[in-house]
Amino acid sequence: MAEVFKRLSSRAVALSLGTLLLVAACSTGGTNGTQGASATDVTVWTAWGGAELKAFKDVLAPFQSSTGIKVHITTNRDSTNQIANGIAAGTDLPDIAPGPTDPTQVKSWVSKGALKSVETALGDQFNTYIQGTYTALTSAPGGATDDPYIGIIGGKHYELMVKTQVKGLLWYNKKVFTGTAPKTFDELLAINPAQYGANRLFCAGFESGAASGWPASDQIDNIIMRQSGDQVYTNWIQGKQKFTSPEIKLGYQTFLKEVSDQAVFGGRNTALSTNFGKAGDPMFKSPAGCLFLEQATFITSFFQQDFPSLNLKAGTDFDFIAHPSMGNSQYDGNVNGFYDNFSMYNDTPAARKLMQYMATKDAQQIWANDGGTLGAIKDLTYTDPIFKNAAAVAGTAKNLLVTAGDFMPSDMQKAFWQSLLNVTRDPSSLDAQLKHLDQVQAASYTTS
Amino acid sequence: MDQIITAVVAVVGVPLVLLGYIILGERVLERLSDSLQKWIRPYFWALPAIGFATVFMVYPLLRTVVISFRNSDDTEWIGLANYNYFFTFPDTLTALRNSLLWLVFYTAISVALGLIIAILLDRVKYESIAKIAIFLPVPISAVAASIIWKFMFDYQPPGTPQTGTLNAILGLFGRDPVAWLVNSTTNNAALIFVGIWTITGFCMVIISASLKAISSEVLEAARIDGANEFRIVQLVITPLLWPTITVVGTTMIINALKTFDIVYVMTNGAYDTDVIATRMFSQLQSAHYGRAAAVGVVLFIAIVPLLIVNIRRFQQQEEQR
Amino acid sequence: MSAEQVTTRRESAVGAGVSALDRLGYRLQRLPLHLVIIILCAIWIVPTIGMVINSFRGLQDMSQAGWWTVLFPPHGFTLDSYKQVLQIEGVAPSILYSVLITIPATVIQLAIATMGAYAFAWMRFPGRNLFFIVIVGLMVVPIQMTLIPVLQIFKAIHLSGTIPAVWLAHSGYGLPFEVFLLRNYLGGLPREIFESAEVDGAGHSVRFLRIAVPMTIPAIASLTIFVFLGIWNDLLVALTFLGVSPFRPFTVVITGLVTSFGGGWQFLTAAAVLQMSLPLAVFIFLQRYFVRGITSGSVKG
Secondary structure: OHHHHHHHHHHHHHHHHHHHHHHHHHHHHOOOOOOOOOOOEEEEEEOOOHHHHHHHHHHHHHHHHHHOOEEEEEEOOOHHHHHHHHHHHOOOOOOEEOOOOOHHHHHHHHHHOOOEOHHHHHHHHHHHHHHHEOHHHHOOHHHOOOEHHHOEEOOEEOOEEEEEEEOOEEEEEOOOOOOOOOOEHHHHHHOOHHHHOOOEEEEOOOEOHHHOOHHHHHHHHHHHHHHHHHHHHHHHHOOOOOOOOHHHHHHHHHHHHHOOOOOEOOHHHHHHHOEHHHOOHHHHOOOOOEEEEEEOHHHHHHHHHHOHHHOOOEOOOEEEEOOOEOOOHHHOOEEEEEEEEEEEOOOOHHHHHHHHHHOOHHHHHHHHHHOOOEEOEOOOOOOOHHHHHHHHHHHHOOEEEOOHHHHOOHHHHHHHHHHHHHHHHOHHHHHHHHHHHHHHHHHHOOOO | OHHHHHHHHHHHHHHHHHHHHHHHHHHHHHOOOHHHHHHHHHHHHHHHHHHHHHHHHHHHHHHHHHHOOEOOOOOOEOOOHHHHHHHHOHHHHHHHHHHHHHHHHHHHHHHHHHHHHHHHHOOOOOHHHHHHHHHOOOOOOHHHHHHHHHHHOOOOOOOOOOOOHHHHHHHHOOOOOOOOOOOHHHHHHHHHHHHHHHHHHHHHHHHHHHHHHOOHHHHHHHHHOOOOHHHHHHHHHHHHHHHHHHHHHHHHHHHHHHOOHHHHHHOOOOOOOOOHHHHHHHHHHOOOHHHHHHHHHHHHHHHHHHHHHHHHHHHHHHHHO | OOHHHHHHHHHHHHHOOOOHHHHHHHHHHOHHHHHHHHHHHHHHHHHHHHHHHHOOEOHHHHHHOOHHHHHOOOOOEOOHHHHHHHHOOOHHHHHHHHHHHHHHHHHHHHHHHHHHHHHHHHOOOOOHHHHHHHHHHHOOOOOHHHHHHHHHHHHHOOOOOOHHHHHHHHHHHHHHHHHHHHHHHHHOOOHHHHHHHHHOOOOHHHHHHHHHHHHHHHHHHHHHHHHHHHHHHOOHHHHHHHOOOOOOOHHHHHHHHHHOOOOOHHHHHHHHHHHHHHHHHHHHHOHHHHHHHHHOOOOOO
């Protein structure tokens, strides 16, 4: 027994020591981000995956072949947090990555020198970039020196804009709605759907699993920014404008007009229970369920995939009208959208070259050609009539305002989204909901 | 690729390392004096288990209590402010109310159904197949179950063909579809029912095993005495099964209070369906650690009575050993 | 008393000199019982069947008519949903990550639990009862209580967002129940075997490795099934520790599908069926051990 034991033990000892060494070796081996502080390599972090990532690689291909610089892409959905940790700990940062969405973080990172300015990165090319890109993306509203939402601090830019999307568009079936586009919201509400053979004026679908309510928040965002202006809107995102304030309350009341039982197909319950991707389906059935669906540019692929047999074509079968004015012409230039940007965190020759490249028409045209998005440069060529149209909207916009909920603290965002669901379900609860939102607001923006 | 290598190394390496730990350790221990050996050995063997439990449960438990009294930056003590927030915020009060609903109905109904189904199935020949049917939802994840029932609860405008099974059935009886997950009167019940659906099989299997252990003479004697089936269930079976029912019930209560997946996937607490676990997660996501901790502590306090019961039961078992 | 015994006894009592009509009456009396059982079974099976059927239908069909319409032509079966969902970015890798998370975590915790259970079962030491009570007590602690500090621990040792972090977390959370169960089982092994081995000069490591472990295999096997499924199906731990990491497991990705722009009902059904198929396969093939595992340890008289 003892000998068996001894043999067992020595073999076991050898094995375990070997394993320990192996484990140690493996764990010091692969690291998750390579250092590229040189003239020949650039590290890039992006949240893109799937088709978007493929498009990005298409954009980078000519750059890599002509300059010989190798771009190391890492898909990272938590880049902001990790960069924040990196800044705090003084460890390596990626050369290029999206800028942070939190305005306080933008300011803090600029002051710490973590964000390098676009002026530095682009050098001589900077003026061309500013002139060629949508004004809304590169200038602070009202000539202010700061707009942290688009990365402008102290008059300098820290975010390079590369792509953009427009929201708050009213989609319609060209074969159903043949009238003229309404210029104001009141004109829109006055349209009689029966005149075009449709059941109701609007379709809506707010369901989205754990994120239900976001389409509703897009609708109310588009109302408030045109009704009460960008100052109110921005203050509201930052928690400085109460929900019970007259402007926000007016926004809610106007929103309720869009989702009343008379206005929306299938009534309120349908709006609440339908998934956002299927919300537009009634437009393409006969008889048409509704005339308009308010959504962003990405909804087109949903129309097409829901009705493969109809072979819906952009521009011929469906198109959009820009969001009508709310009656305050001074705010008509406020457009809701989102954008993709890159910031430079390490000032290296290779990183600068990449930033310069992404700011060129050639690079962004590849993005435009791959479809599904607008570039940030004004005069790109779009073969898709939808995006040609959307480019026109973005071009005339004075301010491109972000989606409010996305820039609020997450518990505020959740309460905000769900408040829209609740008032849709029960409009009489509006005042109670707004009061509750004020409570959440007071607690949410603090750090305790 | 890296990940696969690490995983393989772990699967092979950890048992080997533990093996080495045991064998080497014993070699060392055996060179020590007898009394020293007896003293050190148990701790040596139990160290990994105790170590893990301490690091992942005991320490975090204590630390969470501490955090609940501090602000989210962890820079200052703020006393009961987080608890105050907890008890005065309408969101948390709703979550508490809903968790209570879960506690009562999820537990009571799944145990009761488990008992009833066990008894009923005991009397038919196709018991095994039926048991499999009822047990089937148990191994699937709550996420999959939530998706299954999302389809069941689907809603289409009145007058159009229904895609959700429940609304289609309503349509057969000529009634309008119901927005199950949106409507306040139905949504909590709907979610709780999904929970019940996933766990009743579990209760049934345990209770059924105990049921089979009841000696047939006892039941025969009761029948010969003229008692009808209902009385037998009431006066003979249930009392004999009571220990099992309590064990199952305790487990169900803990499950009810910990419910997260179903609510998160189906509604994320919308339309007043929030429960404690989803509230806590939402606070966690917005980095309000102090408040999240306070929610956790309240949850724990709710469970303390069960803790005591569990420990007492264990001590009784120990005495019988 | 088994069902057969009851029915044969009854039938023999009934058959003795009773007419066929009475026998029919007896069968009819049992009709409500059968009806109730059938309805219950329907409630428990139909929803799952509905979703599985839906996973084989196209999006257009699914949004226009319920799954029961496949029973009538045209049936419209398609594998498209499965093909498409596997192509969605992050889905196929997440299945791999689920495997990479589940297997090591299971192995790690069972190895540690067995060792610890052996100590608690067969070694006397001061504080044994206290430690054990604490471990048993920990079984009821909701995981939520531990999330924040454990997150901070992982951050401090640079393991945040990594798969090994989840192994450790699951092990920590699962150990109390496993130690409890295995301790009960190990404690029930016959004392004589260990004693005679000790007399033969076998040290504790030999007794553990060559006697205790082999004899505990049935319990370990059942426990493995449970632990494995528990981790495979877990959402909360994965969401908390891997929510934004590229190594998210399948459950997290499916939840994300419900909301992401790439999500659609057809993906949900296929993804859910895929996620369910492993546990169901385990259940179908390992039924006996499954049930045995649940009932052992909880039904002590």
